Amino acid sequence: MGTVAVHGLCKSFGKVQALDGVTLDVPDGSFFVVLGPSGAGKTTTLRAIAGLEKLDAGSVHLDGRDATGDAPAARDLAMVFQNYALYPRHTAYENIASPLRARRCSSSEIAAAVEQMSSLLHIERLLQRRPAQLSGGEMQRVALARALVRRPRAFLMDEPLTNLDLKLRVEMRTELTRIHRSLGATFVYVTNDQVEALSMADQVAVLKEGKVQQVGTPTEVYERPANQWVAGFVGSPPISLLACHAEGDRLVGAEGWTLPRPSWTTAEDGRTLLLGLRAEDLSVEQRGDASLSGKLYGLEPLGDRTVVDVRVGTEIVKVKARPTVTGTPGERLHVTVDLDRAHLFDAGTGLSLSEAGQ
Amino acid sequence: MAVSVDEAVSTGPVRDHTPSARRFGGRGRFVLEVALLTVLAVVMLFPVLWMIETSIKENRDVYAIPAKFFDFKVTMDHFKDVFVASGGGRSTLSVSFLNSVVVAGVSTALATVLGVPAAWAYSRFAVKAKKDQLFFILSTRFMPPVVVVIPIFLMYRQVGLIDTQLGLILIYTAFNVPFTIWMMKGFVDEVPAEYEDAAMLDGYTRLQAFWRFTLPLLLPGIAATAVFALIFSWNEFVFATFLTSSDNVRTAPPAIAGLIGGTTVDWGLVAAASVVFALPVLVFAYLVRKHLVAGVTLGAVRR
Numbered sequence: 001m002g003t004v005a006v007h008g009l010c011k012s013f014g015k016v017q018a019l020d021g022v023t024l025d026v027p028d029g030s031f032f033v034v035l036g037p038s039g040a041g042k043t044t045t046l047r048a049i050a051g052l053e054k055l056d057a058g059s060v061h062l063d064g065r066d067a068t069g070d071a072p073a074a075r076d077l078a079m080v081f082q083n084y085a086l087y088p089r090h091t092a093y094e095n096i097a098s099p100l101r102a103r104r105c106s107s108s109e110i111a112a113a114v115e116q117m118s119s120l121l122h123i124e125r126l127l128q129r130r131p132a133q134l135s136g137g138e139m140q141r142v143a144l145a146r147a148l149v150r151r152p153r154a155f156l157m158d159e160p161l162t163n164l165d166l167k168l169r170v171e172m173r174t175e176l177t178r179i180h181r182s183l184g185a186t187f188v189y190v191t192n193d194q195v196e197a198l199s200m201a202d203q204v205a206v207l208k209e210g211k212v213q214q215v216g217t218p219t220e221v222y223e224r225p226a227n228q229w230v231a232g233f234v235g236s237p238p239i240s241l242l243a244c245h246a247e248g249d250r251l252v253g254a255e256g257w258t259l260p261r262p263s264w265t266t267a268e269d270g271r272t273l274l275l276g277l278r279a280e281d282l283s284v285e286q287r288g289d290a291s292l293s294g295k296l297y298g299l300e301p302l303g304d305r306t307v308v309d310v311r312v313g314t315e316i317v318k319v320k321a322r323p324t325v326t327g328t329p330g331e332r333l334h335v336t337v338d339l340d341r342a343h344l345f346d347a348g349t350g351l352s353l354s355e356a357g358q
Numbered sequence: 359m360a361v362s363v364d365e366a367v368s369t370g371p372v373r374d375h376t377p378s379a380r381r382f383g384g385r386g387r388f389v390l391e392v393a394l395l396t397v398l399a400v401v402m403l404f405p406v407l408w409m410i411e412t413s414i415k416e417n418r419d420v421y422a423i424p425a426k427f428f429d430f431k432v433t434m435d436h437f438k439d440v441f442v443a444s445g446g447g448r449s450t451l452s453v454s455f456l457n458s459v460v461v462a463g464v465s466t467a468l469a470t471v472l473g474v475p476a477a478w479a480y481s482r483f484a485v486k487a488k489k490d491q492l493f494f495i496l497s498t499r500f501m502p503p504v505v506v507v508i509p510i511f512l513m514y515r516q517v518g519l520i521d522t523q524l525g526l527i528l529i530y531t532a533f534n535v536p537f538t539i540w541m542m543k544g545f546v547d548e549v550p551a552e553y554e555d556a557a558m559l560d561g562y563t564r565l566q567a568f569w570r571f572t573l574p575l576l577l578p579g580i581a582a583t584a585v586f587a588l589i590f591s592w593n594e595f596v597f598a599t600f601l602t603s604s605d606n607v608r609t610a611p612p613a614i615a616g617l618i619g620g621t622t623v624d625w626g627l628v629a630a631a632s633v634v635f636a637l638p639v640l641v642f643a644y645l646v647r648k649h650l651v652a653g654v655t656l657g658a659v660r661r
Contacts, residue, residue, distance in 0.1 A: 047555075050555075050559055051558075052555050052558070052559075054484075071558070071563065071564075072555075072558035072559050073558055073559070073560075073561045073562060073563060077559060078559060079555075079556070079559045081552050081555070081556060083550070083552060085550065085552035085553055085555065085556040086556075087553060087556070087557075087571055088553075088575065089574055089575065098556075098557070098560045099559075099560040099561055101560075102557075102560045102561030102562050102566075103561050146556075146560075
């Protein structure tokens, strides 16, 4: 068992409201990612679950039992800190052994558990070193081993991969997913990296300014963002948002363009809307019925693809294209729009008007 | 050879100051620095040197005019007199040294035991009006000892702490605790709180986390702070003079001062007692010199 539920978490630091009614439900055995920009309250949420932060309001339930006032030690959780927090005067071995020592395990049990963990994470030859003698990736593995060495209710991870270089980060991402599968344990994982969130998570909670914006599977969050902000935060290159309004069977842009009105929207005429278009749902290479005309603004070759920036009126629309695409700035282009995959948001509230997002 | 800016940019005819600039830029400057430092060292160290010389001179050489710098007979009689009474047995001075050791040692230990946890609490927890509290703690040190010694004297007389070692220990502790809190808070601030967070998630209580993981990292800071507190208690003169009078309670500073003022002054004994008195502080400061510098530059400075 390992469910974590928090309800209505509120916490302020001086005048800054770090958490403003955060409610999350982490099912047993899931890889639950809390995603948001820095300052969104992700770490504070995690520390609240761990019992390291005194809350202004709200409750924490572990396995269905109210644990709001419990000491961290009583919660039976393990945490990986962003800067690892390895004890500087202890060897890697002693660092990994620490949670077992705290629970007064026998030294033979400890030796067996540490050995098992070190072979799982390939750190056998580092065990006698102190943190100062380890590289960032090695410290990260030792910190992971210290968390994984026992079987707590849930694992809490605070941006454990941010301090690693790109190659190692990609490696560790797969590694963590593998570990999660093999343990079947509950992971609550905090990150500001949407790639980590989308690639590892069973469930993603998107956080902004201490408020939960959306909870769902990675596909739901990407395909059906609940609001304009989530749509803009998740996805790379970022979604293009164009101001428009509905007029009969057409969408009329503030920049003068018109598109057929998508069949799925129920937005009434005249209401100010934002049309959200993801780069992969647009094309400059094929011709279709629904298209915007604009001028080539710039090309961003990314190796496996090229992002074409097209200027529609005064706004820039990002279009994903084959790496072979060429063009000169200022050249006239037609951008074909896959309207079935487009998003509409209310310009005032930012909320999604697509049927599934509501 | 380094080329000075003046040399590198001067294009016109050699100006008046150029030769002197060249001289002071290289070896000349070094020589001048050493000369000035030597003068300073002589001025600072001469009294110390004279004290050491006097302590090993025979009495007639002490009073010799002109003063004998080198050609005197070395004697250790004065040092013997510091520890052994003229009729045999322990001298009053040796008793006062023992008193100093007890008073300074116990008050430093007390201040450390009380101050370090307080510093940790001020560093780690959200305490109401923390800055005001810390300022108040520091403000107890604004008052010079001479100002507070009279009220303390009157209070001590009421509660029977006059002329007791406990009285001195309490007042030195009271003076050292604020200092310990302030200096140690700087050191605790330097140790990331995450170590304790991690330890608590490992299953330790907050106090265990502090004891097992933070305290060992604070030891250099504690050593530096304790030495400062020890030096204060060891050297303290005003309270010791006013609050103690009997020979078996009195600490070394008033005891040594008491040697001066009779009809004749045994300068050899005064000097020898002073050397013995100064030595422990010098040895301690030397032993923890690395931490002392760390304490001054890192612990006491708020970032």
